[in-house]
Amino acid sequence: IGFAVTIFESREDIRCAKVVKGRSINLALSHRGRQALKHIGIEEKIVSMGIPMHARMIHSLNGKQSPIPYGKKGQVIVFHRCLCLICLITAVAEAYPNTKLNFNHKLLDWSPETGAMTFHGPDGNEKEFHADLIVGCDGAFSATRKQFLRRSRFNYSQTYIPHGYLELTIPPRNGDFAMKPNFLHIWPRHTFMMIALPNLDKTFTCTLFMPFEDFEKITTGNELLGFFQKNFPDSIPLIGVDALMRDFFRLPAQALVWVTCSPYHVLDSCVLMGDAAHAMVPFYGQGMNAGFEDCIVFNEIMDQFNEDFAAVLPEYTRVRAPDDQAMAELAMYNYVEMRSHVNSRYFLFRKFLDNTLHFVMPKTIIPLYTMITFTRTRYRQAVIQWQWQNKCLSLSWCAIEHFMRCLAGCPCR
Amino acid sequence: IGFAVTIFESREDIRCAKVVKGRSINLALSHRGRQALKHIGIEEKIVSMGIPMHARMIHSLNGKQSPIPYGKKGQVIVFHRCLCLICLITAVAEAYPNTKLNFNHKLLDWSPETGAMTFHGPDGNEKEFHADLIVGCDGAFSATRKQFLRRSRFNYSQTYIPHGYLELTIPPRNGDFAMKPNFLHIWPRHTFMMIALPNLDKTFTCTLFMPFEDFEKITTGNELLGFFQKNFPDSIPLIGVDALMRDFFRLPAQALVWVTCSPYHVLDSCVLMGDAAHAMVPFYGQGMNAGFEDCIVFNEIMDQFNEDFAAVLPEYTRVRAPDDQAMAELAMYNYVEMRSHVNSRYFLFRKFLDNTLHFVMPKTIIPLYTMITFTRTRYRQAVIQWQWQNKCLSLSWCAIEHFMRCLAGCPCR
Numbered sequence: 001i002g003f004a005v006t007i008f009e010s011r012e013d014i015r016c017a018k019v020v021k022g023r024s025i026n027l028a029l030s031h032r033g034r035q036a037l038k039h040i041g042i043e044e045k046i047v048s049m050g051i052p053m054h055a056r057m058i059h060s061l062n063g064k065q066s067p068i069p070y071g072k073k074g075q076v077i078v079f080h081r082c083l084c085l086i087c088l089i090t091a092v093a094e095a096y097p098n099t100k101l102n103f104n105h106k107l108l109d110w111s112p113e114t115g116a117m118t119f120h121g122p123d124g125n126e127k128e129f130h131a132d133l134i135v136g137c138d139g140a141f142s143a144t145r146k147q148f149l150r151r152s153r154f155n156y157s158q159t160y161i162p163h164g165y166l167e168l169t170i171p172p173r174n175g176d177f178a179m180k181p182n183f184l185h186i187w188p189r190h191t192f193m194m195i196a197l198p199n200l201d202k203t204f205t206c207t208l209f210m211p212f213e214d215f216e217k218i219t220t221g222n223e224l225l226g227f228f229q230k231n232f233p234d235s236i237p238l239i240g241v242d243a244l245m246r247d248f249f250r251l252p253a254q255a256l257v258w259v260t261c262s263p264y265h266v267l268d269s270c271v272l273m274g275d276a277a278h279a280m281v282p283f284y285g286q287g288m289n290a291g292f293e294d295c296i297v298f299n300e301i302m303d304q305f306n307e308d309f310a311a312v313l314p315e316y317t318r319v320r321a322p323d324d325q326a327m328a329e330l331a332m333y334n335y336v337e338m339r340s341h342v343n344s345r346y347f348l349f350r351k352f353l354d355n356t357l358h359f360v361m362p363k364t365i366i367p368l369y370t371m372i373t374f375t376r377t378r379y380r381q382a383v384i385q386w387q388w389q390n391k392c393l394s395l396s397w398c399a400i401e402h403f404m405r406c407l408a409g410c411p412c413r
Numbered sequence: 414i415g416f417a418v419t420i421f422e423s424r425e426d427i428r429c430a431k432v433v434k435g436r437s438i439n440l441a442l443s444h445r446g447r448q449a450l451k452h453i454g455i456e457e458k459i460v461s462m463g464i465p466m467h468a469r470m471i472h473s474l475n476g477k478q479s480p481i482p483y484g485k486k487g488q489v490i491v492f493h494r495c496l497c498l499i500c501l502i503t504a505v506a507e508a509y510p511n512t513k514l515n516f517n518h519k520l521l522d523w524s525p526e527t528g529a530m531t532f533h534g535p536d537g538n539e540k541e542f543h544a545d546l547i548v549g550c551d552g553a554f555s556a557t558r559k560q561f562l563r564r565s566r567f568n569y570s571q572t573y574i575p576h577g578y579l580e581l582t583i584p585p586r587n588g589d590f591a592m593k594p595n596f597l598h599i600w601p602r603h604t605f606m607m608i609a610l611p612n613l614d615k616t617f618t619c620t621l622f623m624p625f626e627d628f629e630k631i632t633t634g635n636e637l638l639g640f641f642q643k644n645f646p647d648s649i650p651l652i653g654v655d656a657l658m659r660d661f662f663r664l665p666a667q668a669l670v671w672v673t674c675s676p677y678h679v680l681d682s683c684v685l686m687g688d689a690a691h692a693m694v695p696f697y698g699q700g701m702n703a704g705f706e707d708c709i710v711f712n713e714i715m716d717q718f719n720e721d722f723a724a725v726l727p728e729y730t731r732v733r734a735p736d737d738q739a740m741a742e743l744a745m746y747n748y749v750e751m752r753s754h755v756n757s758r759y760f761l762f763r764k765f766l767d768n769t770l771h772f773v774m775p776k777t778i779i780p781l782y783t784m785i786t787f788t789r790t791r792y793r794q795a796v797i798q799w800q801w802q803n804k805c806l807s808l809s810w811c812a813i814e815h816f817m818r819c820l821a822g823c824p825c826r
Contacts, residue, residue: 149571152668153625157570158562255565 005096006129008105008119010138015086026197026205028285029078030373036292039299042091049087050078051198057183063234067183068351071367075374077285079184079197081205107143110134112151112266133309134270137291140259140279148266156261161281161335162211163192164253170196170204170238177202178238186338187232193339194232206239209339215253221245256281260328262321265313273298278324283334286372290327293376294320323379330372330383353393365389418509419542421518421532423551428502439610439618441698442491443786449705452712455504462500463491464611470596476647480596481764484780488787490698492597492610494618520556523547525564525679546722547683550704553672553692561679569674574694574748575624576605577666583609583617583651590615591651599751600645606752607645619652622752628666634658669694673741675734678726686711691737696747699785703740706789707733736792743785743796766806778802 029037029050037043054076055067070077093101104122111117115134121127136144148154170178177198179185185196185204192210199205218224228236228244236244259279265271274291297320298312305311357365366375366389371382442450442463450456467489468482483490506514517535524530528547534540549557561567583591590611592598598609598617605623612618631637641649641657649657672692678684687704710733711725718724770778779788779802784795 153573155572157572159568159570160566 004098006100006102006131008102008107008117008129010106010143011103013089013101013103015089026207027080027288029080030285030289032286032376033289033292034078035376036296039296040092041095042088045091046080046087047078049200050080051181051200052076052078053182053184055183057180057185059185059187059232059234061231061233071370071374075370077184077373081199107138110144110147110270112147112269115269133268136270136272136276137274139275140257142272142276144270145261145272145276147270148261148272151266154261154263157259159258161256161258161332162213163209163335164212164215164255166208166210166215166248166251166253168206168208168239168244168247170206170235171240171243172202175202177204179204187235188339189231190340194235204238206235210253212253218248224248258328258332260325263314263317264321265317268309268313271298271313271316277321278328280328280331281335282331283338284327284331284372286327286331290324290379294324326380326383327372330379417511419513419515419544421515421520421530421542423519423556424516426502426514426516439620440493440701442493443698443702445699445789446702446705447491448789449709452709453505454508455501458504459500460491462613463493464594464613465489465491466595466597468596470593470598472598472600472645472647474644474646484783484787488783490597490786494612520551523557523560523683525560525682528682545682549683549685549689550687552688553670555685555689557683558674558685558689560683561674561685564679567674567676570672572671573668574671574745575626576622576748577625577628577668578620578622579628579661579664579666581619581621581652581657581660583619583648584653584656585615588615590617592617600648601752602644603753607648617651619648623666625666631661637661671741671745673738676727676730677734678730681722681726684711684726684729690734691741693741693744694748695744696751697740697744697785699740699744703737703792707737739793739796740785743792
């Protein structure tokens with residue numbers, strides 16, 4: 001409150017754009033993201049523009065569909081596509097009329113010492129701007145971060161996973177959704193998987209995640225059809241053979257990157273947030289939520305240190321970086337779990353056990369997915385508690401096994 | 414053979430320089446590096462310019478000194494300072510008179526598609542140069558690598574360890590070395606350590622490795638003296654109180670970075686070698702050796718694929734990157750071992766056990782340090798064999814323990 005805020009965006013104003021360029025994976029909005037939106041009074045507005053979902057829907061090879069709820073009744077994840085950005089910009093512009101919005105401004109360079117930024121403006125000329133604090137929220141390939149990389153003792157890593165992704169569309173059927181909406185449809189196939197998410201126009205966007213080397217093996221329409229008949233037979237009539245042939249070969253598979261860095265700040269002049277600080281793979285649906293929660297955490301520290309940037313920025317790095325790191329690692333973990341375990345009996349049994357224990361001891365045993373998605377438990381804390389719970393469960397199993405053996409008269413080991 | 418080679422170096426020609434700018438940690442030349450020099454016929458020349466060492470010399474707190482040999486008799490590591498670069502350049506210039514040397518040329522940019530490079534030349538003007546293959550050997554902060562970072566699916570990480578380093582000098586005493594030469598002197602103190610290496614001019618260069626936060630705690634001459642009296646009392650008369658006071662505060666502690674990346678090549682036009690591809694912390698003395706061995710490996714693959722860059726470059730990444738990665742991880746592992754275990758009884762016992770077993774079964778049990786330093790066993794292979802040896806040793810211990818228990822009449826567990 002009381003800061004003069006100017007926003008620079010390299011893309012055009014998508015509120016006015018006729019064709020939206022670029023693409024984005026579906027955005028999942030859950031508790032952490034909603035809390036941040038609530039802080040600025042636009043939660044309901046944004047939620048109303050998405051599609052709420054209660055459960056995953058697992059598609060087996062034989063076409064059987066089985067739902068797995070995300071959490072308890074009433075716990076939903078709201079899915080948006082980039083449409084969400086339009087209403088987000090609109091909502092912010094309405095709620096904060098003094099915020100200056102500048103589109104088509106590409107950051108060329110900035111100085112940590114002076115806070116001076118140079119932009120390539122919409123008229124093709126260079127433009128200077130000065131700020132007391134630069135907040136870099138410019139995504140996984142952040143231009144702001146380049147200046148960080150020139151400084152000593154900046155830790156940075158970018159890792160591409162072996163999987164790429166490719167998008168397909170399931171059109172509406174008789175004017176309605178072709179599958180049950182309000183579900184995240186998943187076709188888990190161990191080394192690869194497909195997911196489908198509903199859009200407001202009653203289409204579904206399917207995303208196929210697969211190792212690049214497998215994408216490269218599919219070069220003809222026949223190979224593609226054979227691959228889908230073998231692995232996703234129930235999806236072929238939904239997508240349509242012609243559309244499948246056309247869309248699959250239209251664009252190459254896109255890469256997925258995992259970025260970590262530390263510190264998040266330079267001097268008292270610049271701080272990174274969102275994907276610029278911690279891009280993660282999309283398999284836990286927490287990318288946007290982690291970014292939005294960055295804002296809450298930063299806000300809390302601003303209050304705590306009376307808005308003194310020299311104290312706020314190092315504290316923000318200290319507090320937040322380990323949480324984002326833990327979340328990014330969990331997303332990598334889920335990258336394996338989602339495509340391979342989600343249809344195994346063990347996974348379903350563990351889900352059942354976790355949920356039952358949570359019902360019996362709601363404060364002691366909380367499923368990891370619930371802590372991450374439906375609470376604001378610190379990410380690192382959630383991981384530590386989950387490891388503790390797993391240890392307890394293993395010990396319980398040992399005790400039960402021991403007890404059963406005694407009952408059966410086996411000698412103690 | 415048969416290639417026209419042009420070398421561009423951003424620094425001035427140190428053969429003509431009066432004052433050598435910049436600084437470098439001591440360079441350890443062992444088997445892998447020597448083999449590479451042998452390939453181009455300059456091994457003996459370079460070796461004769463360094464100081465051979467057979468053992469470490471551990472300095473305890475009470476001033477006691479205990480030697481630990483590197484390997485068997487005759488296995489030596491040759492230490493150089495940047496002087497070595499001078500004779501290296503001279504030797505290469507003599508052996509390959511057709512190689513064009515360009516100093517004071519700073520790489521600004523290059524194109525993976527055309528092989529065109531732009532340099533900032535010594536006259537202040539930009540200069541273009543074209544090559545069929547660009548070999549980037551421009552160190553941990555490689556300018557060549559910047560172009561790699563702009564491309565998709567390039568994995569990269571830079572990690573700064575919490576320790577920094579600072580150099581001090583032990584002058585000659587009565588015209589001779591003040592401590593025994595031909596030893597790597599080590600003062601291991603758990604969370605930090607000092608080492609000292611002899612130079613040809615009969616001085617020793619001491620390097621203090623310590624967490625930055627500990628460096629920051631020492632701000633006055635009295636604090637410094639107290640710190641040295643407590644931790645390195647025997648070194649104070651060697652360095653001299655005045656020189657210590659002067660040199661310690663002259664420059665801030667320097668950072669140490671660990672860089673990994675993959676792939677090492679772009680298209681068929683550029684390949685990274687040495688620190689540009691895999692900068693490692695200096696605690697295993699393998700940085701230069703790994704870089705020189707890169708050349709041997711590249712050369713072997715060039716022969717294997719008839720110098721077809723399109724086949725050579727991907728194969729070089731595939732073969733070499735896992736080895737460099739394994740070595741860089743070992744160097745990090747030694748970073749802990751060298752400052753904490755080197756003076757523990759367990760460490761000395763393990764060294765004794767390893768060396769004894771190596772003597773009994775010279776082909777089956779080879780100490781890790783020996784495999785890394787005195788053979789050309791692939792780095793990754795050495796790590797795998799070491800893990801296997803450790804497993805065998807643990808099993809042997811279990812068997813011996815079991816046997817002893819049986820002898821003692823204990824019930825079997």
